[in-house]
Amino acid sequence: MRGARPVKGRYRDLRSAANAVLIAVMFAIPWIRIGGDPLLLLDVPARKFHVFGLVIFPQELIYLWALIAIMAVALFFFTATLGRVWCGWSCPQTVFTDVFAGLERRIQGWTGTSRPRKVAAWRVVATHAAWLSLSFLVAFHMVGYFVSPYAWIARIESNTLGAGVGFLGALTAITWADFVFVRQSFCRFLCPYARFQGVLFDRDTLVIGYDTERGEPRGKRSKTTGDCVDCGLCVQVCPASIDIRDGLQLDCITCTQCIDACNGVMTRIGREPGLIDYRALSSLEEGRPARLVRPRTVAYGTLLVASLALFVVLVGARIPVGFQVFHNRDALTTVLPDGRLGNSFEVRLENRGGEPRRYTLRLEGAPAGFELLGETATIDLAPEQSLRTHVFVVAPIDELHADGRELQFIIEPLDGAHSALTRGARFLSPADANDA
Numbered sequence: 001m002r003g004a005r006p007v008k009g010r011y012r013d014l015r016s017a018a019n020a021v022l023i024a025v026m027f028a029i030p031w032i033r034i035g036g037d038p039l040l041l042l043d044v045p046a047r048k049f050h051v052f053g054l055v056i057f058p059q060e061l062i063y064l065w066a067l068i069a070i071m072a073v074a075l076f077f078f079t080a081t082l083g084r085v086w087c088g089w090s091c092p093q094t095v096f097t098d099v100f101a102g103l104e105r106r107i108q109g110w111t112g113t114s115r116p117r118k119v120a121a122w123r124v125v126a127t128h129a130a131w132l133s134l135s136f137l138v139a140f141h142m143v144g145y146f147v148s149p150y151a152w153i154a155r156i157e158s159n160t161l162g163a164g165v166g167f168l169g170a171l172t173a174i175t176w177a178d179f180v181f182v183r184q185s186f187c188r189f190l191c192p193y194a195r196f197q198g199v200l201f202d203r204d205t206l207v208i209g210y211d212t213e214r215g216e217p218r219g220k221r222s223k224t225t226g227d228c229v230d231c232g233l234c235v236q237v238c239p240a241s242i243d244i245r246d247g248l249q250l251d252c253i254t255c256t257q258c259i260d261a262c263n264g265v266m267t268r269i270g271r272e273p274g275l276i277d278y279r280a281l282s283s284l285e286e287g288r289p290a291r292l293v294r295p296r297t298v299a300y301g302t303l304l305v306a307s308l309a310l311f312v313v314l315v316g317a318r319i320p321v322g323f324q325v326f327h328n329r330d331a332l333t334t335v336l337p338d339g340r341l342g343n344s345f346e347v348r349l350e351n352r353g354g355e356p357r358r359y360t361l362r363l364e365g366a367p368a369g370f371e372l373l374g375e376t377a378t379i380d381l382a383p384e385q386s387l388r389t390h391v392f393v394v395a396p397i398d399e400l401h402a403d404g405r406e407l408q409f410i411i412e413p414l415d416g417a418h419s420a421l422t423r424g425a426r427f428l429s430p431a432d433a434n435d436a
Contacts, residue, residue: 005236006105006113009260015088019095026092027137030144035354037384042146048384054315055384057350059322066314070307075193077300079200081292083207087193088254093178093186096138097239100179103130128180135176139168142175184239188251198250203282204290208254210234210245210276211284218245227271234258234276244276321357321381322350323411325423328390333430335397342394343427349389349411351381358414361391365408370395370427378414393427400429 032039034053041050049056049064056063078085087094107127108119140149147164155161178186187194201207215228228245235243237258240251244258256278263273280290328344336342351357361376374391381387393407405427412420 004101004239004241004257005233005261006101006110007233007237007257007260007264009263011256012260015098015256018089019098022090022092022095023099027141030141030149037354038148040145041148044146055352055354057322057352057386059350060318060352063311063314063318066307066311070304070311073300073304073307076200077297077304079197080202080205080296080300083201083205084194084197084252084254087187087191087197088256091187091253093191094184094253094255096134096179097183100131100134100183103127103134131180132172132176135179136168136172138175139171143168143171184253187253188240194250194253200296202294202296203285204280204292204294206278206280206290207248208244208252208256208259208276209248209279209281209284211274211279212245213284215245215275221269227266227275229265229269231265233261233265237261248281318352319421320351320353320418321359321411321413321421322348322352322386323421323423324348325409325425327425327428333428335430336394339397340394341397341400341429342392345391345393345409345425347389347391347409349379349381349387351383351385353417354383355417356383357381357417359411360414362410362412363393363407364410364422366393367395367405370407379411395427400427405429 029040030038037053037055038050039052043049047058051064051067054063075086104127107130108123109116140152143152152161152164155164210228214226216226217224218226218228218230221229234245235241235258237260238244239255239257240253242249242251244252259276259278262276266273266275282288282290324347326346326348328346331344334342334344347361349359357380359379359381361372361374361379363370363372371394372391373394375389376391379387379389407425407427409423409425410420411423
C-alpha cells in the first residue's frame with residue numbers, strides 16, 4: 001500500500017488470493033444472467049430490482065429491506081466474532097487500494113520491499129495509465145449494477161451513450177483519485193463502520209494484538225529479555241501508520257501486515273512466531289481462551305438465523321402478480337344514454353414472475369344489474385410486465401343503495417398458477433363523486 005512498506009508472509013498470500021477472488025466475483029456478477037434476467041441489477045428507471053433470480057417491484061421493497069437487514073445482522077455477528085475482518089479482507093476500499101499499490105510497485109521497479117531512489121518519468125506515466133485503466137474497469141462494473149453492461153455495449157455500438165460518457169468519465173476520475181490519493185484515509189476519517197464497530201466488540205472478539213507479557217521489555221536482542229527487538233517493522237508496514245504495540249486502536253483495519261512482518265523477524269532471529277497475532281483481549285490480559293459462544297454472539301446469531309428464515313417465508317408466500325384497482329379520477333361517474341350510471345376504474349397488474357401469464361377479470365357478489373365492461377375475458381402479461389387498463393362498471397341508478405355498492409374485483413389465472421386475488425372498491429353515485 002502506498003506509504004507503507006510491503007511485506008511477505010502467510011497472511012499476505014491469503015489476502016492476495018482473497019483479493020483475486022473478490023475482484024473476479026465483483027466483475028462477473030453484472031454479466032451473469034439467469035433465464036435472461038440479470039443476476040443482480042438495481043434497474044431504477046424501470047423500477048425493477050433483480051436480486052439473485054428474484055424480481056422486486058417498488059410495492060415489494062420489504063424484500064429488499066429484508067436483504068439489507070440480513071446483511072446488517074451478518075456484519076454485526078462477524079464483527080462481534082472476528083473483529084474488523086470485513087475491513088481487512090473484504091471491503092472494496094481495502095482490496096482495490098492493495099491492488100493499486102501492487103501495480104505501483106511492479107511498474108516502478110521496486111526491489112523486494114525497497115522503493116527505488118529515482119523513478120523514470122515513463123514509469124510514472126505508465127503507472128498512472130494502469131491506474132486509470134483499472135479505475136475505468138471498476139467504474140464500468142460499478143455502473144453495471146445499475147445499468148446492464150450489455151446495454152452499455154449496445155449504446156457504444158450505436159453511438160448513443162449521450163450523457164453516459166460524462167457520468168462514466170466522472171466516476172472513473174473519482175475512483176482513480178480515491179485509490180491513488182485517499183486510500184486508507186477513507187477508513188480512518190470517512191467510513192461510518194469504523195465509527196461504530198467498537199460497540200460491537202467485547203473482550204472475546206478476535207482482534208490483532210501484541211503480546212506484552214512476552215514482548216516487553218522491548219529492545220535490542222542482546223540487551224533485553226523481551227522478544228520484541230523494537231525493529232519498528234510493524235509500524236512501517238501498517239497502512240494506517242499505527243503502532244499495534246500500543247494496544248487496540250480504532251484505526252486498525254485488521255489487514256494482518258504487522259503479523260507477517262513480525263513473524264518474519266521472529267523467524268530470522270530464532271524466536272517463536274506469534275508475538276503479534278489474532279487473539280482476543282481476554283487472552284492477552286487474562287490468559288484464557290476466547291469464547292466463541294457468548295451472549296453477544298448468540299443474540300446476533302439468533303437474529304441472523306431469524307432474518308434468513310423470515311426472508312425465506314416471505315419469498316415462499318410471495319404473490320406472483322401485483323393487482324390494484326383505483327377509481328379513474330378523470331371520470332369518476334358518467335350517466336349513460338340509457339339512464340344507467342357508470343364508474344370508470346383503472347386496473348394495474350404486474351407479472352412478477354419469469355413466465356407469461358393469462359388472466360381473466362370479473363366482478364363477484366355485486367348486486368343485480370351491475371355489469372363489468374371492458375377487455376376482461378383474457379388479459380395477457382409477459383414476464384415482468386406491468387400493465388394498466390381501464391374497465392367500466394355500470395348499474396341502474398334506481399338499484400343504488402348505501403349498503404349495496406361494494407364491489408369485489410376478482411383476477412384469476414387461466415393456467416391455475418396461483419389462487420385468485422380479490423380487491424375491493426366502492427361504486428360511486430354522483431353525490432359521492434361531488435364529495436370526492
